[in-house]
Amino acid sequence: MNEELLNNAIVGGESGITLDSNYVPPNLIDLKEAVPNAYYPYYDVEIQQEAIQPIQDFVNDLIQHGYVPYITYGYRSYELQEQLHHDLPNDAASPGASQHQLGITIDIHSYAKIDDNGNITWYDASTDYGYSEPTILAIQLAAKYGIAHPMAWDAPHFFVAAAVCPTIDIYLQSIEDPVYSTYYNELNAVIAQIQQECL
Numbered sequence: 001m002n003e004e005l006l007n008n009a010i011v012g013g014e015s016g017i018t019l020d021s022n023y024v025p026p027n028l029i030d031l032k033e034a035v036p037n038a039y040y041p042y043y044d045v046e047i048q049q050e051a052i053q054p055i056q057d058f059v060n061d062l063i064q065h066g067y068v069p070y071i072t073y074g075y076r077s078y079e080l081q082e083q084l085h086h087d088l089p090n091d092a093a094s095p096g097a098s099q100h101q102l103g104i105t106i107d108i109h110s111y112a113k114i115d116d117n118g119n120i121t122w123y124d125a126s127t128d129y130g131y132s133e134p135t136i137l138a139i140q141l142a143a144k145y146g147i148a149h150p151m152a153w154d155a156p157h158f159f160v161a162a163a164v165c166p167t168i169d170i171y172l173q174s175i176e177d178p179v180y181s182t183y184y185n186e187l188n189a190v191i192a193q194i195q196q197e198c199l
């Protein structure tokens with residue numbers, strides 16, 4: 001495991017650290033090339049190397065269930081987070097406090113369901129009525145790959161905890177109602193607690 005990544009993994013929330021404005025994860029990779037069977041925007045989506053395999057396994061599982069995810073964000077720089085927080089103070093974490101700056105977090109904006117004739121139906125991650133069907137499925141599938149959905153109000157947001165701690169899936173699979181739970185602070189506490197085991 002990557003010690004630098006682990007030491008910075010607990011970000012934001014009540015007990016997390018604030019990342020430096022110049023913190024950039026050590027090994028960012030173009031997710032479009034590494035996991036080509038998802039949908040992406042025109043701009044780059046970069047992800048830390050350790051998160052690639054769990055994301056690939058997760059994406060493959062979603063596709064087997066009939067949904068292709070549209071991944072709109074991975075790593076976000078401090079400057080970009082600053083801009084987002086300025087524009088959307090209630091929706092975007094303050095600069096230095098976002099899991100996106102770690103490079104092990106993705107946002108799935110929507111999901112494409114492709115029928116036998118090749119027709120695509122798009123599902124947003126959530127609607128006015130709550131999570132869409134593929135979001136519920138995705139959250140349920142994610143835990144076994146060590147991928148957390150730590151904030152119930154943030155439907156698109158998935159944190160690849162396995163990238164810093166391979167045994168974290170045991171904790172994630174023990175959460176009673178993962179779909180509608182917010183466990184951001186608890187997740188940070190668990191990672192801190194099992195830090196030795198993670199390396």
Ligand SMILES: [Zn+2]
Binds near residue numbers: 106156
């Ligand atoms: Zn996010």
